[in-house]
Amino acid sequence: MSDVVGLLLAGGLSRRMGGGDKNLQKLAGRTILERIIDAARPQVGALVLNANGDPARFAAFGLPVAADVVGGYPGPLAGVLTGLEWARDHAPDARWVVTFATDAPFVPGDLVARLIAAAERDGAALACARSDGQMHPVFGLWPVALAADLRHAVTEEGVRKVDAWTARHRLAVADFSTDPVDPFFNANRPEDLEEAERLLVWGASR
Numbered sequence: 001m002s003d004v005v006g007l008l009l010a011g012g013l014s015r016r017m018g019g020g021d022k023n024l025q026k027l028a029g030r031t032i033l034e035r036i037i038d039a040a041r042p043q044v045g046a047l048v049l050n051a052n053g054d055p056a057r058f059a060a061f062g063l064p065v066a067a068d069v070v071g072g073y074p075g076p077l078a079g080v081l082t083g084l085e086w087a088r089d090h091a092p093d094a095r096w097v098v099t100f101a102t103d104a105p106f107v108p109g110d111l112v113a114r115l116i117a118a119a120e121r122d123g124a125a126l127a128c129a130r131s132d133g134q135m136h137p138v139f140g141l142w143p144v145a146l147a148a149d150l151r152h153a154v155t156e157e158g159v160r161k162v163d164a165w166t167a168r169h170r171l172a173v174a175d176f177s178t179d180p181v182d183p184f185f186n187a188n189r190p191e192d193l194e195e196a197e198r199l200l201v202w203g204a205s206r
Contacts, residue, residue: 001112003095006044007083008036009076009138010051010102011068021057023102025193028200032187035105037061043112044098046091050079064090075160076138077150084147094144101138101186105196108183114174115141124172129184131176136184137162 010023010033023033041047048064052073055065066086070078080099087094098112108114111129119127119141126146129139140162142150146169153159153168176183187193 001043001096001116002045003093004044004112004116005083005087005091005094005097005144006040006047006112007079007086007097007099008033008040008047008049008063008102009079009099010049011073011076011079011082021051022187024057025187027105027187027193027196032105033058033061033102036100036102036107037063039107039109039111040100043109045094046087048083048086048090049102050082070154074154075162077154077160077162077165080140080142080162081147081150081154084142084144084150087144088147097142097144099138099140099142101136101184103186103188104139104184105187106181106183106185106199107139108176111139111174111183112141114176115139115172118172118174122170122172124170126166126169127172127174128166129176130173131182131184132178134184135163135173137166139184140166 024031048066050066052067058065066082068078069082083097087097115127127141129136153165159165181199187196
């Protein structure tokens, strides 16, 4: 997918995990971020990490790090905007940005292909993942061509909710099975890490 930029969303404050970078927590000896990079890299032409603060803490991963282009931690739409503008400026052949939340250690290896297929199927501008009836807009497909539209919504209109902006455009949905594990299970709290460890062990034993 040479015309796709993968954007790893790590710009939040991780309050429920007690602060810090929850994607640097380890599962079975590897960080959640490592696991997501391994899943995302083969699906995209370029990969960039959206994170605020000192980028040096991610130096070992060898990825470009882009801080939110809008200050004040306004939420995931700021991350999406950051990715769209990064792609526009650094990957001129990119048509799409696909976002990956960095607290989801089981992200599917066919996410990008299925999001693009859903958008093409429905003639939609955007696409997002869904599992067990729940939408996952942070696992989404976003056209670089809408960068200016999103910047206006975020900076001029104060739009903060993802669905408030996506409702303005045609949105396709790609459904994913939760068997054997919900691929969008996210580790927001310490107890979620324990559950993720259990799911890893259980999955390996099947």
